Amino acid sequence: MATEDEGKKSLPERVKDKMESAVTDRTVKKQKAPKQPKPPKEPKNVKPPTTKPAKAPTTSTEPLDPDAMFKEGWLKGVYAERPAEHVFTRFPPEPNGYLHIGHSKAITVNFGFARYHGGDCYLRFDDTNPEAEDEKFFVAIQEMVAWLGFKPYKITYSSDNFDRLYELAERLIEYDGAYVCHCTDEEIKLQRGGPNHGPRFACAHRERPTEESLAEFRAMRDGKYKPREAFLRMKQNIEDGNPQMWDLAAYRVLDAPHHRTGVKWRIYPTYDFTHCLCDSFEGITHSLCTTEFLQSRVSYEWLCDAVKVYKPMQREYGRLNVTGTVMSKRKIAKLVELGVVRGWDDPRLYTLVALRRRGIPPGAILSFINELGVSTALTNIQIVRFEQSVRKYLELTVPRLMLVLDPVPVVIDNLPDDYVEEVELPFAPKDPAMGSHMVPFTKTVYIDRSDFREVESKDFFRMAPGKSVGLLKVPYPVKATSFKKDETSGRVTEIHAEYEKPPEGESFKKPKTYIQWVGKSQQHGSPVVAEARMFNPLFKSENPDAAGGGYLNDIRDDSEEIYPTAMIETGLTEIRRRAPWPEEAGEQHMEKGELTSEHGKDSRVPGLETVRFQGLRVAYFCLDKDTTTDKVVLNRIVSLKEDAGKAA
Numbered sequence: 001m002a003t004e005d006e007g008k009k010s011l012p013e014r015v016k017d018k019m020e021s022a023v024t025d026r027t028v029k030k031q032k033a034p035k036q037p038k039p040p041k042e043p044k045n046v047k048p049p050t051t052k053p054a055k056a057p058t059t060s061t062e063p064l065d066p067d068a069m070f071k072e073g074w075l076k077g078v079y080a081e082r083p084a085e086h087v088f089t090r091f092p093p094e095p096n097g098y099l100h101i102g103h104s105k106a107i108t109v110n111f112g113f114a115r116y117h118g119g120d121c122y123l124r125f126d127d128t129n130p131e132a133e134d135e136k137f138f139v140a141i142q143e144m145v146a147w148l149g150f151k152p153y154k155i156t157y158s159s160d161n162f163d164r165l166y167e168l169a170e171r172l173i174e175y176d177g178a179y180v181c182h183c184t185d186e187e188i189k190l191q192r193g194g195p196n197h198g199p200r201f202a203c204a205h206r207e208r209p210t211e212e213s214l215a216e217f218r219a220m221r222d223g224k225y226k227p228r229e230a231f232l233r234m235k236q237n238i239e240d241g242n243p244q245m246w247d248l249a250a251y252r253v254l255d256a257p258h259h260r261t262g263v264k265w266r267i268y269p270t271y272d273f274t275h276c277l278c279d280s281f282e283g284i285t286h287s288l289c290t291t292e293f294l295q296s297r298v299s300y301e302w303l304c305d306a307v308k309v310y311k312p313m314q315r316e317y318g319r320l321n322v323t324g325t326v327m328s329k330r331k332i333a334k335l336v337e338l339g340v341v342r343g344w345d346d347p348r349l350y351t352l353v354a355l356r357r358r359g360i361p362p363g364a365i366l367s368f369i370n371e372l373g374v375s376t377a378l379t380n381i382q383i384v385r386f387e388q389s390v391r392k393y394l395e396l397t398v399p400r401l402m403l404v405l406d407p408v409p410v411v412i413d414n415l416p417d418d419y420v421e422e423v424e425l426p427f428a429p430k431d432p433a434m435g436s437h438m439v440p441f442t443k444t445v446y447i448d449r450s451d452f453r454e455v456e457s458k459d460f461f462r463m464a465p466g467k468s469v470g471l472l473k474v475p476y477p478v479k480a481t482s483f484k485k486d487e488t489s490g491r492v493t494e495i496h497a498e499y500e501k502p503p504e505g506e507s508f509k510k511p512k513t514y515i516q517w518v519g520k521s522q523q524h525g526s527p528v529v530a531e532a533r534m535f536n537p538l539f540k541s542e543n544p545d546a547a548g549g550g551y552l553n554d555i556r557d558d559s560e561e562i563y564p565t566a567m568i569e570t571g572l573t574e575i576r577r578r579a580p581w582p583e584e585a586g587e588q589h590m591e592k593g594e595l596t597s598e599h600g601k602d603s604r605v606p607g608l609e610t611v612r613f614q615g616l617r618v619a620y621f622c623l624d625k626d627t628t629t630d631k632v633v634l635n636r637i638v639s640l641k642e643d644a645g646k647a648a
């Protein structure tokens with residue numbers, strides 16, 4: 001039976017310790033400072049950031065130092081530029097969709113950076129676009145941050161600052177840093193100049209008196225204008241080569257109630273006006289975002305200076321993009337609408353809810369991001385590389401048991417009808433500390449159809465008539481003697497065999513191969529019958545969007561293969577009881593009842609996807625949320641080897 005020796009840590013626990021130390025307080029380098037945000041001191045010597053990414057091991061199975069991405073490379077350089085006493089970062093999603101795998105990089109970078117430096121990270125909902133926002137996304141985003149093992153210092157909303165932002169907008173007008181403009185989109189396009197439009201030029205509104213702009217801005221606020229009839233523009237520097245300085249919009253009129261402020265506002269601040277100021281209000285020391293905001297850094301700094309507030313430091317890292325899939329909200333919505341996938345959490349998608357449902361442990365995602373390292377370069381990663389990283393993580397962590405996907409009964413004729421021999425199976429052959437469990441070896445056992453051949457051949461070492469094969473952990477081999485077939489389908493329905501127990505004192509020839517099996521014993525509750533869902537990539541090509549006819553024409557027919565009568569041995573009961581085994585940072589959070597969404601029936605109970613195991617010789621699996629008291633449903637997390645998973 002499984003040992004529960006608390007004093008001595010098992011291999012997975014040690015591995016987990018190593019991998020999770022990025023998300024626990026144990027490795028925090030400094031004592032936590034008081035939690036009041038305060039502007040940091042400027043560094044005396046500003047060193048340029050290095051763009052060397054943390055080194056990822058290519059062949060080693062040793063887990064990488066979980067803090068590598070902060071200790072080395074670009075993020076090390078970012079800290080060196082501003083070695084703040086108390087680091088404050090923020091993760092600022094727009095609450096307009098489900099997070100995807102790319103966001104896990106942003107979460108790990110921001111929360112992880114703060115934690116590594118003994119600081120804090122805000123979860124700030126960037127909710128300045130009421131037309132696209134929805135309550136369900138607020139919950140889903142919080143849940144994903146917790147699932148990855150992070151706890152926000154505070155959950156804030158850009159909209160919390162609407163009053164303060166409005167005041168600063170008036171101040172900016174008074175400082176002659178903004179004006180109310182009535183130009184149309186077409187006029188603005190012309191003003192911006194370019195090859196077909198001639199030189200850049202300012203519009204007439206730019207020079208209107210500040211009192212007039214102030215009055216017009218108040219009129220915008222009070223409902224005088226309809227959307228697009230007026231907007232507040234920052235008076236930046238249209239001579240600058242950077243388009244982010246060409247008098248960007250600061251406020252626009254919108255006819256949409258806001259989920260938090262209701263109908264109080266008719267004008268809403270833009271991203272360019274809001275983001276840097278919210279960063280400033282929260283005392284953010286390092287505002288880490290993706291490289292598409294590189295040019296925005298100039299307007300970010302300009303605005304903080306223009307309204308004379310504390311200026312955080314924005315730095316930009318490369319996005320994480322997974323190829324061979326689609327991540328755009330609109331495209332995923334279409335797949336859901338057309339019924340190509342089961343929902344936003346379909347295990348073939350790369351949303352975080354989908355990865356969770358597929359059984360990917362949160363620690364495997366953190367470890368993957370850490371392996372990739374952070375630099376300013378865009379990271380394009382193939383699905384197979386992600387899966388390889390997950391496989392490596394699971395290999396070191398989850399328990400094993402026996403499962404047959406497509407079972408065929410083997411009747412061992414020379415055993416008595418009621419024969420039951422309890423056979424001990426370790427949960428992790430290389431790690432005795434994970435313990436073992438007993439499985440019933442019986443007169444009828446089930447093996448996988450692929451492990452039997454009707455005609456034996458020299459190069460086949462599994463079960464065939466006249467050939468001996470080992471059943472994992474069963475003391476002696478079995479030899480197939482005959483088999484029955486269904487004449488219509490041509491499928492083998494039953495195999496007969498002999499147990500090759502030698503006479504007392506005689507030795508026996510060890511078989512070349514051992515195969516997995518599941519015993520048949522009602523008394524032991526064996527087998528457990530399950531529907532196994534085997535997932536392959538959803539798309540045929542690396543770039544589904546470029547496929548002829550677009551991504552909808554690139555969908556594989558075999559992206560999901562179902563084995564309706566897979567069989568699992570009794571070890572599942574213990575793995576279920578102990579789940580999550582090993583414990584995962586974010587999944588522990590769930591047990592503490594910190595989540596609020598509808599995930600599972602009771603969000604305080606770890607989800608079914610935390611019941612993970614390696615089906616020996618088959619693949620890594622978890623329980624799917626479709627599992628009920630009457631039916632077990634399995635998801636294949638990843639195959640055991642890369643090739644098996646790629647079979648197209």
Ligand SMILES: Nc1ncnc2c1ncn2[C@@H]1O[C@H](COP(=O)(O)OP(=O)(O)OP(=O)(O)O)[C@@H](O)[C@H]1O
Nearest residue numbers: 092093094097102103105106289290318319320321
């Ligand atoms: N692929 C990605 N890789 C790394 N970080 C990302 C990625 N996508 C978004 N982020 C970052 O996550 C944070 C919050 O994202 P937000 O939801 O506002 O982004 P987005 O760009 O709208 O995402 P989407 O890809 O869904 O359009 C931002 O700081 C953003 O830069």
Ligand SMILES: NC(=O)CC[C@H](N)C(=O)O
Nearest residue numbers: 092093094126289290293
């Ligand atoms: N600076 C940022 O991180 C940008 C966040 C913002 N919510 C966006 O993606 O548009």
